[in-house]
Amino acid sequence: MGQVFKEAYTTITNFLVHALEMMSDSEIDSFIDILLKTYKEGRKVLIIGAGRSGLVGKAFAMRLMHLGFNVYVLGETIVPALNNNDLVIAISGSGRTKLVVTAAEAAKNLGAKVVAVTSFPSSPLGKLADLVVRVPGRAKISREDDYNIRQLLGIYEPLAPLGTLFEITALITLDSIISEIMKRLGITEEDLMRRHANIE
Numbered sequence: 001m002g003q004v005f006k007e008a009y010t011t012i013t014n015f016l017v018h019a020l021e022m023m024s025d026s027e028i029d030s031f032i033d034i035l036l037k038t039y040k041e042g043r044k045v046l047i048i049g050a051g052r053s054g055l056v057g058k059a060f061a062m063r064l065m066h067l068g069f070n071v072y073v074l075g076e077t078i079v080p081a082l083n084n085n086d087l088v089i090a091i092s093g094s095g096r097t098k099l100v101v102t103a104a105e106a107a108k109n110l111g112a113k114v115v116a117v118t119s120f121p122s123s124p125l126g127k128l129a130d131l132v133v134r135v136p137g138r139a140k141i142s143r144e145d146d147y148n149i150r151q152l153l154g155i156y157e158p159l160a161p162l163g164t165l166f167e168i169t170a171l172i173t174l175d176s177i178i179s180e181i182m183k184r185l186g187i188t189e190e191d192l193m194r195r196h197a198n199i200e
Contacts, residue, residue, distance in 0.1 A: 012164070012165065012168060015137075015165050015169070016168065016169060016172060019135070019136045019137070019165075019169045022134075022136045023133075023134065023135065023136070023173070024133075024134060027131065027132065027133045027134060028133065028173075028177070030131055031115055031131060031133050031177065032177060032180055032181060032184075034087060034113065034115060034131065035064075035069075035087070035177070035181060036181065036184065036185075038069070038086075038087045039067070039068070039069055039181075039185075041085070042070060043070070043083070043085055043086050043087060044070050044071070044072065044080065044082065044083070044086040044087070045061075045064060045069050045070065045071040045072070045086070045087045045088075045089065046071075046072050046073075046074060046079065046082060046086065046087070046088045046089070046107065046112070047060060047061045047071065047072070047073045047074065047088075047089050047091070048074045048088060048089065048090045048091065048099075048100050048103045048104060048107075049074075049090070049091035049092065049100060050092070050097050050099050050100055051097075051163075052163060052164075052167045053091045053092055053093060053097070053100075053163065053166070053167060053170070054073075054075075054091070055167075056091060056167055056170050056171045056174065057073060057089070057091045058073055059171060059174070059175075060089070060171075060174040060175075060178075061073050063174075063175065063178045063192075064178070065195060066192040066195045066196060067178065067181060067182065067185070067187055067192070067195075068187075068195065074103055082107055082110045082111075082112045083110075083111070083112075084110070084111035084112070085111065085112070085113060086107075086111075086112045086113070087112065087113050087115065088103075088104060088107040088108075088112045088113065088114045088115070089115045089117065090103070090104040090114060090115070090116050090117070090118075090125055090129070091117045091118075091170060092116070092117075092118050092123075092125050093118060093119050093120075093135075093137055093163045093166035093167070093170075094118070094119070094120060094123060094163075095116065095118040095119070095120040095121075095122075095123025095124060095125035095126050096120075096123055096124055096125070097125075100125060101124045101125050101128070104116070104125060104128060104129070105128055108128055108130075113130045113131075114128065114129045114130050114131075115129060115130065115131045115132075115133060116128075116129035116131070116132045116133065117133045117135055117170055117173075117174070118132065118133075118134065118135065119134065119135060119136055119137050119166055121134055133173075135166060135169050135170045135173050136165075136166075136169060137163065137164075137165040137166025137167070137168075137169050137170070
């Protein structure tokens with residue numbers, strides 16, 4: 001086991017512990033409330049993300065499907081038309097990814113509600129969103145806020161390159177939201193298994 005491997009593993013896990021302290025209870029609670037309202041009203045959820053953030057979005061979409069949400073991922077051929085009050089969840093660490101910002105803006109113009117999962121609430125994505133869920137992390141494009149976070153947590157080397165810290169923190173945040181929704185809806189792991197793919 002290499003020294004860099006150990007340092008990177010420690011850096012990432014230490015960051016995750018401190019990331020929770022930097023997140024807003026009210027933002028997480030509001031996000032959960034919006035998801036539950038969308039579920040109860042039977043409205044659609046569309047997940048938007050590019051690159052590794054897009055993969056995090058797909059993982060979240062899969063769990064929402066297991067919970068019984070009517071959920072889609074932008075870029076798939078089966079994405080239907082959005083209607084007023086459908087929900088769009090846009091994931092971008094920098095909040096500046098052009099594809100994500102453009103798609104979120106188009107959705108907003110159609111009357112959809114937009115939740116931004118980003119490290120930068122003042123970014124273009126954050127400014128157009130109805131709700132911002134700030135997930136701390138080192139974005140690909142380093143900003144002063146990013147530098148301050150890294151100094152605070154003692155991250156001086158690129159042990160978690162590009163957007164790794166955001167992406168891993170976002171994945172854990174969204175999976176933890178799934179657990180909270182399961183509890184509130186009284187959904188068990190066995191219920192999830194009934195919707196899990198059985199052609200594998």
